[in-house]
Amino acid sequence: MSSNESRLRMSTQEGITQVEFIDRNILDEGNIQSIGEEISAVIESADAPRILISFDNVEHLSSAALGTLITINNKVRKKGGQLRLANIDPQIFEVFVITRLNKLFEIHESTEDAQKSFSA
Amino acid sequence: MTASHGQTESEHVELIDDRDLIIEAEQRVLDAAERMGYADAARFAIRLALEEAITNAFKHGHAQLPPTTTVGLSYEISSEKLTVDIEDQGPGFDPDAVADPTLDENLERPFGRGLMLIRAYMTSVEHIGRGNHVRFVFDPNAPVDDD
Numbered sequence: 379m380s381s382n383e384s385r386l387r388m389s390t391q392e393g394i395t396q397v398e399f400i401d402r403n404i405l406d407e408g409n410i411q412s413i414g415e416e417i418s419a420v421i422e423s424a425d426a427p428r429i430l431i432s433f434d435n436v437e438h439l440s441s442a443a444l445g446t447l448i449t450i451n452n453k454v455r456k457k458g459g460q461l462r463l464a465n466i467d468p469q470i471f472e473v474f475v476i477t478r479l480n481k482l483f484e485i486h487e488s489t490e491d492a493q494k495s496f497s498a
Numbered sequence: 499m500t501a502s503h504g505q506t507e508s509e510h511v512e513l514i515d516d517r518d519l520i521i522e523a524e525q526r527v528l529d530a531a532e533r534m535g536y537a538d539a540a541r542f543a544i545r546l547a548l549e550e551a552i553t554n555a556f557k558h559g560h561a562q563l564p565p566t567t568t569v570g571l572s573y574e575i576s577s578e579k580l581t582v583d584i585e586d587q588g589p590g591f592d593p594d595a596v597a598d599p600t601l602d603e604n605l606e607r608p609f610g611r612g613l614m615l616i617r618a619y620m621t622s623v624e625h626i627g628r629g630n631h632v633r634f635v636f637d638p639n640a641p642v643d644d645d
Contacts, residue, residue, distance in 0.1 A: 405549055406517055407557070438542070440549050441615055445608035452606060469542050476618045477611050478600040 385409050386416055394428045394496055395420050396489065404439040414446040418453060427459035430492050434465040444479060451483060460484075462492040500526070506576045507533075512568040515556045524548045527573050527582070531638075534577045540638045543619035544580060550612035551584045551632055559586030559630055580636040590628030 387398040397417060404410060421427045429450070433439075447463075454461040464486045466474065474480040486492035500509040507530045511523055527548060531541050555569040570585040599610045617623050620634040 407553070408517075438545060438549075440546070440553065441609075441611035442553065444611055448606060448608040452608075469539065473546070473615065476615065478605060482605050 384416060385413050388416075388420065394430055394493060395424075397429060397431045398434060399432075399436050402435055402437045404436060404443040407442055410440070410442050410446050413443075414449060417450050421450065421453045421457060421459065424459065425457070427454055427457055428496050429454060429459065430462045430464060430489060430496075432465045432489050432492075433463065433467065433470060434489075436467065436470060439470060439473070441477075444473070444477060448479070448482070460496055462486055462495060464489045464492040505534075506574060508572070508574040510570065510572040513552065513571055514568055515560070515565055520552055523571055524552070527575070527580075530573075530575045531580065534575055534638075536580075536638045540636065544582075544636055547616045547620050547634055547636070548582065548584075550616050551582070551634070554612050554632075555584055555586035555588075555630075558591070559588030561588070563588060578637070578639065580638070581633065582635075583631065583633045585626075585631040588630050590630035592629060593625045 385400050387400060389396050397420075399413075401409065404413070417429065417431075420429065431447070431450075451461050461483070462485075463483050465488060466485060471480070471485070474483070474485065484495065486495060500507065502508075509526065513520055513523060524545060528541050528545055531544055536544070552569060552571070560567050560569070567587050569587075570583070572583040574581050593613065596613055597604055597607075597610055599605070599607065599614055604610070616632070616634060619636075621637040621640050622635045624633045625631070626633060
């Protein structure tokens with residue numbers, strides 16, 4: 379599998395960058411690293427980045443993927459930005475609960491709810 | 499090599515750090531679990547534990563070893579129980595020394611959650627020898643712990 383191929387779909391609307399995963403399984407370390415680098419580039423290019431990550435269609439993720447999300451969250455906060463997660467499958471949400479990362483991240487049921495939650 | 503004895507299936511394979519081969523091996527365990535009637539949530543848990551344990555074996559266990567060094571994966575499954583053994587050839591580690599990633603002071607650390615996820619999802623987890631061999635057991639009929 380080529381690591382040069384983007385594993386993400388990204389779009390920006392009204393200053394909010396929405397990120398979706400192409401893969402159903404976010405497990406491969408190489409892909410996870412690429413995902414982290416791609417989102418980090420968006421964060422670096424904005425003054426106060428507003429990022430919405432949608433987990434629509436994601437069926438599995440590993441602790442390495444959680445680690446990358448934490449790194450992204452730390453970078454967004456350092457730049458005075460906001461990060462929201464949305465559309466998380468109940469089985470994956472349980473992983474966030476078990477690791478208590480539901481306390482660290484702002485998680486919304488839908489992308490619509492997440493979009494409304496951003497402050498200007 | 500796979501084997502089937504009545505209502506039990508088992509296999510031992512030596513894995514190299516090749517993503518496609520690892521996915522194939524994990525899928526054989528999951529397919530066996532499906533044949534044995536394990537529910538979707540059970541297969542989610544098994545996949546997660548396999549993924550984390552195999553990643554730990556190569557990433558941490560074999561950090562100082564040649565990339566061709568193999569990790570042993572064995573499993574035995576029945577409708578009552580799945581037992582998985584994953585053994586690397588590294589120096590091992592002390593599982594009790596791994597920091598609790600759910601503590602407030604560790605929540606923002608981007609690592610150290612693999613082992614706790616295996617422990618959370620499996621019925622029992624045992625570290626054998628110098629810590630380079632993990633055995634986990636999953637009982638598909640065990641009551642779900644909601645804590």
